[in-house]
Amino acid sequence: MAAGKPVVMVTLVSSDGQSFQLLEEAALLSAMVRDTIQIGQGRGPAGIPIRNITGQTLSMVVVYCNKHYTAAAAADGDDAADEEKKVANKKQLREWDEQFINLEQDKLYDILVAANNLGIDGLVDLCCWRFADMMKGKSASEIRVKLGIRDDFTSEQRAQIEKDSPWVWSRTT
Amino acid sequence: MSPPDPVEPSSPPAMDSALPAAVVATILSHLDVLSLLATSAVCRCFRSCASHALTFLSSFHLLEVALTHELLRPLLPPNPSLRSLRLDCNRLEDAAIGCLVRTGLHELMLLNCDNISGRLLRELGATCQDLRVLSLHSLAERRGLPISFSDLQELLNGCSQLECLRLALDFSMFDDPNFSHVWASASETLTSLEFGYIPMVMLLELLTVAMESQQAMHHVKTPVFFPSLQKLCLSVDFITDHLIGSISTALPSLTHLDLQDAPIIEPTTSSDLTNAGLQRINPNGNLKHISLMRSQEFLFTSFRRVNDLGILLMAEKCSNLESVCLGGFSRVTDTGFRAIIHSCSGLHKLRVSHGSQLTDLVFHDIIATSLCLTHVSLRWCNLLTDVGIERLSFNKDLNILDLRECRSLGDEAVRSLSCLPKLQILLLDGTDISDQALKYLGVGTCPLASLSLRGCRKLTNDCIPLLFAGSVKQNLQVLDLSRIPSITDDGIMLLARSRTPLIELRMRENPKVGDAAVMALASMLVDGGTHGSSLQLLDLYDCGRITPLAIRWFKKPYFPRLRWLGITGSLNRVMVDALVRSRPFLHMACRGEELGTLHWDTFSDWYRHNDDDFDELEQWLLDGDLVSGAETSLEE
Incomplete structure (x- = not known):
């Protein structure tokens, strides 16, 4: 990448006061950071305060942003590269993503909330994919147990569900 | 909330x-x-x-259950993003056409359209201008449902973006003087064409018209036929020299040719395939896939007029072949088959059935080739022995191996296969293996997802713990233990105790399997005990000791995932009927039919699949996803 370009760093500060420095371009993956910088804030030494996101979660998000920024920069760098290499790189990144997101459920949940608040579409999608993967092929009750959700249907609604979808009876009970 | x-x-x-x-x-x-x-x-x-x-899904694929129109309608609300729709239409009639035909669709695949009339084609032509892929199975097969040439005409005129058209139906109902000419108005981007049965006269006329338009191209402005066609799959009365010659001339850009016949009378010299015909196949060397099959559905017959010379002539131009499938070449010997192996360096799928003269010598020097075979099927090759399979096992990339009815194969063959690192599907039906073979598999390292031992008569209950001694239970999802006389309830209990989360289990026609086996499977707990049995398919047809008592194990809450059940219907008609009523979306097969969604699909043999289709099978194997029937699709 352009060597002469000045290196601009941004600081993100988590709710528990930990701060993380990263390249501005990497931080721009977040729509929230983008908006903050656009209105002319956040470049100062105080950094950008990120509410409701702990240092532990934010550190993971920063790792994700750095990786994806580097991958995108590398892909830009050799734009003459052949299709095959591009596909291979993409596949590699996907594998990295899957490895990265292979987390315990509560951590995954925190990251999803964080990614959603920060507006990082790629990471939101990745978390959604992982959650979906955990729910695949499970019955309703298994999903409830797994995700800690309470059954809040009334008995009338329950009867309606049985009527609407008799073929999943076995999976809904 | x-x-x-x-x-x-x-x-x-x-x-x-x-x-x-x-x-x-x-x-x-x-x-x-x-x-x-x-x-x-x-x-x-x-x-x-x-x-x-449901209002923004881009694909809606539901082949596991056949819904009625009332149940389906709320699941398909207006959805401008919907591009791909796949359904089992077993319970749908013409009233549902409005639900199926949607403006934005790019792909539509419908199974079991028996009760839907030809109007579907007409409406598709009128509404789905963007359709790229259309696959319809047994449309309007119920007696008396109207379907006519004009329906086909509307479809071809309307869907101008079609790339892949697969109509698994009898084309004699489209017989019309204009049948050939209508294809000139078909989409120019049509690359893949698959018909069910087409009468020879109609097919030859179509090819003639296509040939004429090619030859006349420079003089007069004539309609162009099939400018981009690459894949052609047909089922005809007889594969003849004339047919092969016409296809080669009319469709020079084909890369994929798949022909199947099922003679009802012994073909005469003029209506049969000979060495001369094989010489005319693939004149430009473009073909990557050749499949020539003579089915013995009606008559015990084969390509009697083809010998090694024909295969040698064909192999000369086939250095680009990646996949070859030869069924019913009874006079071809090792010389012919070796010619293919040695001249097609890019070959990865090889399928030979009824190769009655194929012996171990075919694979004798396979190590000297650079072949990287992933799928091999050698059905009914009775001369093949353990030595040949040992040679074959030098191919470490083998993923699917079908050795059904190779009656001379024994334990040593399995021993040489047991360490193949990618072997996921292994079919050993009717081979001469014993419990020892399963011991080899049990301690081996194959990531087996599907194993068929149907009709291996030497096996006993002891084979079950041997099989599950090692890592096999981590991956195995589909198991066939049918027609093994010594398997008893004890064996099935051992199977249940192994807690292998099987998805499909077939054990039909086992005289000593009874109610205790069903009970053991019903109360099987996998994955921490919350699940109940993981089985989606269970075939108990004609198991000797099943009594009416077994039926109650199929009621709620046992077998929560079961969608296919094969059982002897005469067992207790009343109880079976009651079960059908209480589980309306359980497919019950009481007359010995083979079970599984894709089984009815005559197009589903893996050798026919192009790479895209195949990815799906791999996907299924890799994710353990719910796309059932991948194994049954191998059943033929």
């Missing part, structure tokens, strides 16, 4: 309460349709998110 469940202090916050509905809907949209429908019964929040997801 609802507060988090106070189950344990460390439990994560309830997903439904803290996430925006849009995010939950995004999560749900990543699910397969059946799982999505299950989530709609989790809680109110999920229910509304699931029904929201």
Whole structure:
């Protein structure tokens, strides 16, 4: 990448006061950071305060942003590269993503909330994919147990569900 | 909405309460349709998110159950993003056409359209201008349903973007003087064409018209036929020299040719394939896939007029072949088959059936070739022995191996296969293996997902613990233990005790299997005990000791995932009928039919699949996804 370009760093500060420095371009993956910088804030030494996101979660998000920024920069760098290499790189990144997101459920949940608040579409999608993967092929009750959700249907609604979808009876009970 | 469940202090916050509905809907949209429908019964929040997801899903694939129109309609609300729709139409009639025909569709695949008339084709032509892929199975097969040439005409005129057309139906109902000419108006981007049965006269006329238009191209402006066609799959009365010659001339850009015949009378010299015909196949060397099959469905017959010379002539121009399938070449010997192996360096799928003269010598010097075979099928090759398979096992990339009815194969063959690192499907039906072979598999390292031992008569109950001694139970999903006389309830109990989360289990025609086996499977707990049996398919047809008592094990809540059940219907008609009523979406097969969704699909043999289709099978194997029937598709 352009060597002469000045290196601009941004600081993100988590709710528990930990701060993380990263390249501005990497931080721009977040729509929230983008908006903050656009209105002319956040470049100062105080950094950008990120509410409701702990240092532990934010550190993971920063790792994700750095990786994806580097991958995108590398892909830009050799734009003459052949299709095959591009596909291979993409596949590699996907594998990295899957490895990265292979987390315990509560951590995954925190990251999803964080990614959603920060507006990082790629990471939101990745978390959604992982959650979906955990729910695949499970019955309703298994999903409830797994995700800690309470059954809040009334008995009338329950009867309606049985009527609407008799073929999943076995999976809904 | 609802507060988090106070189950344990460390439990994560309830997903439904803290996430925006849009995010939950995004999560749900990543699910397969059946799982999505299950989530709609989790809680109110999920229910509304699931029904929201149904309005923006880009694909709706539901082949596991055949829904009625009433049940289907609410699942297919207006959805401008819907591009791909796949359904089992077994319970749908013409009234549902409006539900199926949607403007934005790019792909439509419908199985079992027996009760839908030709109007479907007409409406598709009128509405779905963007359709790229259309696959219809047994349309209008119910007696008396109208379907005519004009329906086909409307379809071809209307769907101008079609790339892949697969009509698994009898084309004699489209017999019309204009049948050939209508194809000139078909989409120019048509690359793949698959017909069910087509009468020879219609086919030859079509090819003649296509040839004439090619030859006349420079002088007069004539319609162009099939400018981009690459793949052609047909079932005809007889594969003849004339037919091969016409296809080669009329469709020079083909890369994929798949012909099948099923003679009802012994073909005469003029209506049969000979060495001369094989010489005319693939004149430009473009073909990557050749499949020539003579089925013995009606008559015990084969390509009697083809010998090694024909195959040698064909192999000369076939250095680009990646996949070859030869069925019923009874006079071809090792010389012929070796010619293919040695001249097609890019070959990865090889299928030979009824190769009655194929011996171990075919694979004798396979190590000297650079072949990287992934799929090999050698059915009914009775001269093949363990030595040949040992040679074959030098191919470490083997993924699917079908050795059904190779009666001379024994334990040593399995020993040489047992360490293949990629072997996922192994079919050993009717081979001469004993428990020792399963011991080899049990301690081996194959990542087997599907294993068929049907009709291996030497096997006993002892083979079950031997098989599951090692890593096999981690991957195995499909197991066939049919027609093994010594398997008893004890064997099945050992199977249940191994807690292998099988998805499909076939054990039909076992005289000593009875109610205790069903009970053991019904009460089998996998994955921590919350699941109940993982089986989606269970075939107990003609098991000797099943009594009416077994039926109650199929009632709620046993076998919660079961969708296919094969059983002897005469067992107790009343009880079977009651079960059918209480589980309306369980497919019951009482007359000995083979089970599984794709089994009815005559197009589903793996050798026919192009790479895209095949990815699906691999996907299924890799994710353990719910696309059932991949194994049954091998049943033929």
